[in-house]
Amino acid sequence: MAVDILMPALSPTMTEGKLARWLKQPGDQVKSGDVIAEIETDKATMEVEAVDEGVLSKILVPEGTEGVAVNAVIGVMNADDTAPAPAPKAAPAAAKAAPAPVAAHHAPATVAELAEPEWGETKPMTVREALREAMTLEMRADENVFLMGEEVAQYQGAYKISQGMLDEFGPRRVIDTPITEHGFTGMAVGAAMNGLKPIVEFMTFNFAMQAIDQIINSAAKTLYMSGGQMGCPIVFRGPNGAAARVGAQHSQCYASWYAHCPGLKVVAPWSAADAKGLMRAAIRDPNPVIFLENEILYGHTFDCPVSEDFVLPIGKAKIERAGADVTIIAFSIMVDVAMKAAEALEAQGISAEVINLRTIRPLDIETIVQSVKKTSRVVSVEEGWPFAGIGAEIAMTVVEHCFDWLDAPPARVAGLDVPMPYAANLEKLALPQPDWVVAAVKKLF
Amino acid sequence: MAATEAKSKKGKKPEASMGRDELLAAYGKMLLIRRFEEKAGQLYGMGLIAGFCHLYIGQEAVVVGMQHCLKPGDEVITSYRDHGHMLACEMDPKGVMAELTGRAGGYSRGKGGSMHMFSKEKGFFGGHGIVGAQVSLGTGLAFSNWYRGNDHVSLTYFGEGASNQGQVYESFNLANLMKLPVVFIIENNRYSMGTSIERSSASRDLSLNGVPWGMPSMSVDGMDVLAVKAAGEIAVAHCRAGKGPYLLEMKTYRYRGHSMSDPAKYRTREEVQRMRAEHDCLDQAKKVLEGLGVSEAELKKLDDEVKARVAAAAEFAQDSPEPDEAEIWTDVLVEA
Numbered sequence: 001m002a003v004d005i006l007m008p009a010l011s012p013t014m015t016e017g018k019l020a021r022w023l024k025q026p027g028d029q030v031k032s033g034d035v036i037a038e039i040e041t042d043k044a045t046m047e048v049e050a051v052d053e054g055v056l057s058k059i060l061v062p063e064g065t066e067g068v069a070v071n072a073v074i075g076v077m078n079a080d081d082t083a084p085a086p087a088p089k090a091a092p093a094a095a096k097a098a099p100a101p102v103a104a105h106h107a108p109a110t111v112a113e114l115a116e117p118e119w120g121e122t123k124p125m126t127v128r129e130a131l132r133e134a135m136t137l138e139m140r141a142d143e144n145v146f147l148m149g150e151e152v153a154q155y156q157g158a159y160k161i162s163q164g165m166l167d168e169f170g171p172r173r174v175i176d177t178p179i180t181e182h183g184f185t186g187m188a189v190g191a192a193m194n195g196l197k198p199i200v201e202f203m204t205f206n207f208a209m210q211a212i213d214q215i216i217n218s219a220a221k222t223l224y225m226s227g228g229q230m231g232c233p234i235v236f237r238g239p240n241g242a243a244a245r246v247g248a249q250h251s252q253c254y255a256s257w258y259a260h261c262p263g264l265k266v267v268a269p270w271s272a273a274d275a276k277g278l279m280r281a282a283i284r285d286p287n288p289v290i291f292l293e294n295e296i297l298y299g300h301t302f303d304c305p306v307s308e309d310f311v312l313p314i315g316k317a318k319i320e321r322a323g324a325d326v327t328i329i330a331f332s333i334m335v336d337v338a339m340k341a342a343e344a345l346e347a348q349g350i351s352a353e354v355i356n357l358r359t360i361r362p363l364d365i366e367t368i369v370q371s372v373k374k375t376s377r378v379v380s381v382e383e384g385w386p387f388a389g390i391g392a393e394i395a396m397t398v399v400e401h402c403f404d405w406l407d408a409p410p411a412r413v414a415g416l417d418v419p420m421p422y423a424a425n426l427e428k429l430a431l432p433q434p435d436w437v438v439a440a441v442k443k444l445f
Numbered sequence: 446m447a448a449t450e451a452k453s454k455k456g457k458k459p460e461a462s463m464g465r466d467e468l469l470a471a472y473g474k475m476l477l478i479r480r481f482e483e484k485a486g487q488l489y490g491m492g493l494i495a496g497f498c499h500l501y502i503g504q505e506a507v508v509v510g511m512q513h514c515l516k517p518g519d520e521v522i523t524s525y526r527d528h529g530h531m532l533a534c535e536m537d538p539k540g541v542m543a544e545l546t547g548r549a550g551g552y553s554r555g556k557g558g559s560m561h562m563f564s565k566e567k568g569f570f571g572g573h574g575i576v577g578a579q580v581s582l583g584t585g586l587a588f589s590n591w592y593r594g595n596d597h598v599s600l601t602y603f604g605e606g607a608s609n610q611g612q613v614y615e616s617f618n619l620a621n622l623m624k625l626p627v628v629f630i631i632e633n634n635r636y637s638m639g640t641s642i643e644r645s646s647a648s649r650d651l652s653l654n655g656v657p658w659g660m661p662s663m664s665v666d667g668m669d670v671l672a673v674k675a676a677g678e679i680a681v682a683h684c685r686a687g688k689g690p691y692l693l694e695m696k697t698y699r700y701r702g703h704s705m706s707d708p709a710k711y712r713t714r715e716e717v718q719r720m721r722a723e724h725d726c727l728d729q730a731k732k733v734l735e736g737l738g739v740s741e742a743e744l745k746k747l748d749d750e751v752k753a754r755v756a757a758a759a760e761f762a763q764d765s766p767e768p769d770e771a772e773i774w775t776d777v778l779v780e781a
Binding site for chain 1: 520522551552553554555556557561562563564565570571572573574575578580581582583584585586587588589592611612615616618619622775776777778779
């Protein structure tokens with residue numbers, strides 16, 4: 001019977017890839033487990049192994065083709081067999097559903113207004129490249145800066161953020177650690193107390209919970225406890241929040257956890273410019289900075305200033321879209337959701353202003369208050385849980401600073417108050433969607 | 446306590462580890478720590494020191510012996526039982542005592558307290574209140590020496606209670622994997638708060654706790670400053686030579702409670718008395734000094750000097766003003 005060969009998903013967030021090479025040709029005998037093709041993603045090159053035995057009949061996608069969608073038919077096996085092909089089982093159907101929420105965010109954002117006008121010329125760049133470039137530039141400029149974490153060196157980064165950095169800087173400055181978050185975080189904090197400037201990569205911020213004592217009790221508090229003697233210039237970075245289909249322990253937003261604590265700065269970039277400009281600022285900052293990235297955004301492309309000097313200030317939000325009727329405040333990947341909601345609202349005659357917070361702590365109260373005084377309505381959007389979340393802080397800030405300008409109570413959109421479910425449909429239900437934001441906004445009128 | 450195991454290792458015999466003058470200086474430092482801690486206990490009783498206050502009385506030989514192995518630029522880090530370490534690092538007793546009383550003249554300007562004091566100038570990196578956290582941090586101090594390619598050594602102290610924390614073993618692994626210059630010093634005073642070592646550790650010989658990571662180690666009579674110095678020299682030389690970390694288990698004893706608020710029901714009065722009578726570090730050092738011809742008058746002069754320094758520290762700590770109220774908002778972040 002004929003069997004379709006489908007483009008496989010090689011990571012939880014992969015939606016497409018390049019078919020780099022066919023290792024079997026039509027007519028070749030294929031055994032289960034044989035490598036039949038190589039696929040490149042922006043993270044890695046992976047081998048595709050045959051699942052079925054038989055003869056490769058046809059190649060439908062030639063090698064070298066870019067942007068092949070996951071689950072696209074790339075070849076056919078045993079086409080000459082007369083036996084009917086079995087009906088597709090549940091698996092492909094689920095696989096089709098899975099990338100949907102991801103794909104919705106995947107279109108390159110090349111809107112001109114995303115770039116920083118004052119920084120001149122831009123070029124398209126992924127968030128991944130922006131982070132790498134920022135770290136590389138700062139490491140070239142300052143011998144005290146180094147990168148450490150699990151798989152950052154020889155493996156080239158679990159998400160390929162540090163790809164090539166070992167080659168340039170060597171094993172003294174790009175350091176593979178064992179899987180020992182508590183230990184290596186404490187070690188990095190100790191090194192920072194002695195004047196070095198570590199960048200600590202957590203493979204995800206979920207794993208940083210093993211080390212949260214060192215982050216809060218040692219990194220954040222020692223300056224105060226020492227009467228200003230013992231600073232801790234360190235960056236803790238890595239993907240935060242939900243990726244896709246990785247379940248409750250790997251899908252959690254830590255923005256409100258860290259933002260709660262004095263002694264820390266908390267940054268959450270959305271675009272490539274955010275990532276590059278804020279990472280450079282975070283590395284230069286003499287304080288501990290929590291740098292919350294987002295795995296889904298790593299592969300997204302934005303226009304980013306090319307200037308050698310480009311850096312963004314920590315503590316300044318950015319108005320991504322000007323509007324008059326309501327202020328939507330978001331950070332990280334939720335800026336995508338806010339922007340889509342603003343488009344939908346525009347079509348319904350409501351002009352929304354979208355603020356990309358960029359920094360969670362210190363919060364840019366001035367930008368928020370100025371906007372709310374103009375629009376008189378405010379909705380916050382975050383992926384994390386609602387209780388004691390960033391939305392609660394924004395609402396209280398607005399109430400404290402511009403209550404009299406409000407025409408409606410502040411509203412918040414947040415992830416559902418449950419551990420993240422695995423099932424594709426349930427996961428989609430748990431994370432804020434543009435229509436949630438639209439609904440929340442319309443309630444205010 | 447058994448005679449030092451350090452004798453069996455390579456290096457000098459304990460009695461050869463210090464000459465007359467050095468031992469006299471070490472004795473003076475141990476005496477300073479003893480008298481300082483006694484005074485701190487008094488001030489606590491008078492309500493001038495509050496919160497947690499963990500006295501080092503009984504353990505003085507450990508930190509003083511180890512400090513004699515260091516050179517300027519080396520780092521020291523420890524837990525919350527830290528007054529002795531600060532004095533051994535030559536921090537000013539006035540500044541330490543004033544921090545205990547929460548005054549502006551304290552090392553942390555009154556914002557740290559007994560458990561949280563630092564002096565970068567003297568190479569003292571705290572003063573840490575979370576049991577075991579300083580072990581990873583001390584490994585990081587050693588990392589900074591490795592990164593800079595210098596020959597400085599980090600002395601990282603912790604108790605036998607902390608030695609059961611997971612991050613201690615994570616640090617052992619990292620330190621030997623990367624060959625970091627850190628001497629891990631377990632101050633085994635036999636009680637982690639109220640729990641005896643027999644009830645808290647399945648490991649009966651803590652000096653063997655580094656074996657799975659290939660870390661060389663030694664068990665040392667921590668009541669004998671000469672034995673401590675002899676063992677410390679071997680460990681520090683190992684680190685300076687770039688051979689990686691070294692583990693020292695110091696068998697010691699604290700005479701006072703875990704903190705000032707400890708009724709110490711978990712051990713007998715007789716046990717404490719026996720340790721004081723038979724193993725006290727000051728008594729032992731004094732005997733050796735007398736054998737080396739140090740006169741009673743010389744020791745008396747030293748004693749008077751120490752008493753005067755401690756009295757001056759106590760006076761300063763009471764006279765120094767409380768921190769200005771505006772201080773509550775400073776030092777949260779470094780202004781970039």
